Amino acid sequence: MKMMWRYVLKYKLQFIARIVTISLVALASICFDFLMGFIVDIFSQGQVDKFLPITIMSISLIVIMFLTEYIDGLVMSNYIKNTVNYLRTDIFSKIINKDIRDFSLDNSGKYISILYNDIKIIEESFFNNIFQVISSFISFIISLIVLFSISPLIVVFITVFGILGFIIPNSLSKKLILEKNKYSTTLEEITSVTKDLFSGFEVIKGFNISSKINSVFKKSSINVENSKKKCSILESIIRGFSLSFSVTIYLGVLLVGGYLMYKQNISVGTAIIIIQLSTHIVGPVKTSISLINQIKSVSLIADKIENILENSNCNNESTSLENFDQSIKIKNLSFSYTEERRALENINLTLEKDKKYAIVGESGCGKSTLIKLLMRYYNDYDGEITIDNKDIKSIYSSNLYKNISMIQQNVFMFDDTIKENIRLFSNHTDEKVLDTCKRAGIINLIERLPNGIDSLVGENGNKLSGGEKQRIAIARSLINDTKILILDESTSALDNETAYNLENSLLSLEDLTLIVVTHKLIKSILLKYDEIIVMKEGKVIEKGSFESLINLKGYFYSLYYIQSDELDSI
Numbered sequence: 001m002k003m004m005w006r007y008v009l010k011y012k013l014q015f016i017a018r019i020v021t022i023s024l025v026a027l028a029s030i031c032f033d034f035l036m037g038f039i040v041d042i043f044s045q046g047q048v049d050k051f052l053p054i055t056i057m058s059i060s061l062i063v064i065m066f067l068t069e070y071i072d073g074l075v076m077s078n079y080i081k082n083t084v085n086y087l088r089t090d091i092f093s094k095i096i097n098k099d100i101r102d103f104s105l106d107n108s109g110k111y112i113s114i115l116y117n118d119i120k121i122i123e124e125s126f127f128n129n130i131f132q133v134i135s136s137f138i139s140f141i142i143s144l145i146v147l148f149s150i151s152p153l154i155v156v157f158i159t160v161f162g163i164l165g166f167i168i169p170n171s172l173s174k175k176l177i178l179e180k181n182k183y184s185t186t187l188e189e190i191t192s193v194t195k196d197l198f199s200g201f202e203v204i205k206g207f208n209i210s211s212k213i214n215s216v217f218k219k220s221s222i223n224v225e226n227s228k229k230k231c232s233i234l235e236s237i238i239r240g241f242s243l244s245f246s247v248t249i250y251l252g253v254l255l256v257g258g259y260l261m262y263k264q265n266i267s268v269g270t271a272i273i274i275i276q277l278s279t280h281i282v283g284p285v286k287t288s289i290s291l292i293n294q295i296k297s298v299s300l301i302a303d304k305i306e307n308i309l310e311n312s313n314c315n316n317e318s319t320s321l322e323n324f325d326q327s328i329k330i331k332n333l334s335f336s337y338t339e340e341r342r343a344l345e346n347i348n349l350t351l352e353k354d355k356k357y358a359i360v361g362e363s364g365c366g367k368s369t370l371i372k373l374l375m376r377y378y379n380d381y382d383g384e385i386t387i388d389n390k391d392i393k394s395i396y397s398s399n400l401y402k403n404i405s406m407i408q409q410n411v412f413m414f415d416d417t418i419k420e421n422i423r424l425f426s427n428h429t430d431e432k433v434l435d436t437c438k439r440a441g442i443i444n445l446i447e448r449l450p451n452g453i454d455s456l457v458g459e460n461g462n463k464l465s466g467g468e469k470q471r472i473a474i475a476r477s478l479i480n481d482t483k484i485l486i487l488d489e490s491t492s493a494l495d496n497e498t499a500y501n502l503e504n505s506l507l508s509l510e511d512l513t514l515i516v517v518t519h520k521l522i523k524s525i526l527l528k529y530d531e532i533i534v535m536k537e538g539k540v541i542e543k544g545s546f547e548s549l550i551n552l553k554g555y556f557y558s559l560y561y562i563q564s565d566e567l568d569s570i
């Protein structure tokens with residue numbers, strides 16, 4: 001909850017300004033009560049000479065009430081705009097700065113739900129209500145002081161019933177807090193489910209499972225509505241209690257005021273002022289209980305957001321790496337995703353600058369995991385990875401990712417132009433983008449498109465083929481003159497000829513350290529690698545040139561034999 005108060009007070013001046021403006025609105029409304037009393041007294045006592053001044057006062061008050069209400073609205077909308085925007089962008093940046101392990105602990109639908117559903121609940125139940133409570137409190141105190149000066153008896157009566165009216169509904173608030181939290185969880189679930197179902201649209205159609213999917217969605221939707229219904233019922237019980245107590249107070253004040261007037265202790269005008277002021281006491285007692293409960297109900301949501309945003313890894317970046325000059329060294333590297341099984345075990349490797357490495361092995365042997373650690377996707381491994389003798393954990397991200405980049409099997413495309421997808425919103429010129437397109441082998445595609453590099457790729461590149469997306473991803477790395485390029489099955493979507501040409505051209509780039517994870521064991525390509533790293537069950541079991549591994553007649557030999565008909569010709 002502390003986190004929420006930090007956001008509430010982020011724009012302190014605007015917060016204070018809003019308190020001032022709501023106080024003015026409350027004061028203007030109390031002035032109106034007095035004015036009503038004065039007007040009644042003037043006429044009941046026949047003071048005609050005061051008619052003109054009271055008319056002028058009335059007109060002035062109308063103008064003041066309009067202005068205070070208008071200024072208060074302006075101040076409030078400004079405050080909410082800035083605070084909610086700050087809250088949302090801050091949460092977004094915390095999510096985006098998570099490391100991959102932390103990020104993948106939660107379904108991305110949860111993050112989306114925080115950014116939209118939870119923030120909406122927080123805006124409505126927390127930010128708006130805080131000011132309403134403050135406003136009610138100000139009206140309550142002023143009215144109470146004024147009433148006390150008129151009749152202490154009325155104040156005693158109000159205080160007793162006010163306290164009772166506060167305590168009883170308040171005891172229901174804990175239940176409401178829990179229900180609100182459940183409601184937020186069901187919203188999260190439905191967002192995750194919807195996101196997953198839409199992502200799998202093609203599978204749903206292809207396997208004709210629309211009706212089953214409808215029932216999955218219906219179940220989530222029913223959960224949301226049931227949970228919302230429980231919250232509404234609880235809120236109406238709380239409102240019912242508040243209403244009963246406030247009506248009791250209101251009627252009690254009326255009776256005492258009427259009695260005082262009957263005894264001629266007070267004038268008719270003063271009786272009207274008492275009745276009017278009591279509405280400023282009853283109103284706040286009635287509303288602030290449910291407002292305070294709504295504010296409290298946000299506390300569990302706030303705690304949940306805080307937990308989700310917590311980052312288990314602290315940032316240790318303190319070393320610069322302007323250029324990659326020597327080698328990457330991996331020493332005694334072990335890593336597990338889960339406690340049950342090691343994905344990598346005691347890996348020792350040296351990858352020298354400008355050399356070309358192929359990593360091979362059966363599916364699930366740990367190839368992708370190894371390169372994810374090289375990319376620093378995960379930090380919690382045993383052993384050490386250094387680049388030019390600098391621990392990669394300590395290298396500034398900006399330096400690390402300037403020197404090293406990776407292209408994966410599934411290429412992510414922004415819903416933007418080919419140009420922006422290649423230069424990733426940096427300042428490279430069109431000429432440079434086109435030149436890179438040539439090197440990555442997509443210039444033919446670009447020339448066919450009416451808008452060239454300014455053509456839109458569609459949501460996640462759905463206007464492009466898998467092979468085109470992979471070539472755009474390669475161009476994305478080449479444009480930044482990356483020193484170390486890692487390909488994780490990146491040519492899998494290309495036809496054999498294109499894949500061969502692309503890999504060949506990357507292998508011929510002299511100032512590039514190339515690390516390629518591959519399943520395709522093609523002799524003519526493998527011969528060009530300086531070293532082939534062979535993995536099995538999380539370990540590096542063989543390494544060397546193609547010739548030496550074949551001569552070894554070990555694991556690589558059998559892998560190659562299974563895949564290749566060429567063996568006889570070696």
Ligand SMILES: Nc1ncnc2c1ncn2[C@@H]1O[C@H](COP(=O)(O)OP(=O)(O)OP(=O)(O)O)[C@@H](O)[C@H]1O
Pocket residue numbers: 337338343361362363364365366367368369370
């Ligand atoms: N995020 C994850 N959580 C838990 N286990 C994982 C995760 N990613 C991979 N693994 C497991 O770690 C092991 C190594 O996976 P990895 O993806 O590195 O294999 P790979 O050799 O690249 O396989 P492939 O050639 O099929 O891509 C596998 O047993 C896999 O199931």
